Amino acid sequence: MSDQVRIVEVGPRDGLQNEKTPVSAEARIAFIENLVKAGLHTVEVGSFVSPKAIPQMVNSDQVLRAVDHHPGYEFHVLVPNEKGYEAAKAAGAKVIAVFASASEGFSKANINCTVAESIQRFVPVIERAKADGIKVRGYVSCVLGCPYDGEVKPSAVVDVTKKLWDLGCYEVSLGDTIGVGTPSKARQLLRAVAAEVPMQNLGMHFHDTYGQALANLYAGLEEGARVIDSAAGGLGGCPYA
DSSP states (O other), rough: OOOOOEEEOOIIIIIIIGGGGGHHHHHHHHHHHHHHHHHHEEEEEEEEOOTTOOGGGTHHHHHHHHHTTTTOOEEEEEEOSHHHHHHHHHHHHEEEEEOOOOSHHHHHHHHHSOOOHHHHHHHHHHHHHHHHOEEEEEEOSSSOOOOBBBBHHHHHHHHHHHHHHHHOEEEEEETTTOOOOOOHHHHHHHHHTTTOOOGGGGEEOHHHHHHHHHHHHHHHHHTTTEEEOOOGGGGOOTTTT
């Protein structure tokens, strides 16, 4: 494995979506520009979701267009469905992200469908993205625990991750959405998933709810993982968790 760790900064999307007061597009643009100046080359800048569901992400098209002038940088946007994909493509997206849960309870609470149904929704999105030359990153939520179902079996995470990988995601980020993981569980999970999806194509997205994120990330690095999702200033959390 490489000794270099790649950071995927998600604060402008995953961080700000949980703020009670929406942040203006201008402020979000300035935030992203400062992240780029700080040396971050991969930044998730917004999402093309319903403004009723996540009002904080309104005007993500404006944000993407404003920052997408840095050669050699990646600016990701989250899309929930084909309508979101069309909006992202129209705004010039070069990398999109899709998401699924490893737990049924969270999937139903978050996007009102089963895990299997959520993945089926993304089949045409990923197919269209591949045809259009747009890269697709995958997220899996609740990989180390769920606020509704409790413990989540590694086999469930392996199943969802492999499906996203097989559909064409170049990388899949494993999210400890409620931050209940421990180093030993993080190790076990990564070993299980890496048996089906190459370790170099896995990301670690570990929330620090109980102060375990850094320890869990270190355990993952020891296992060979080299991609870490970060949120500047400790921003974030899921509105549905």
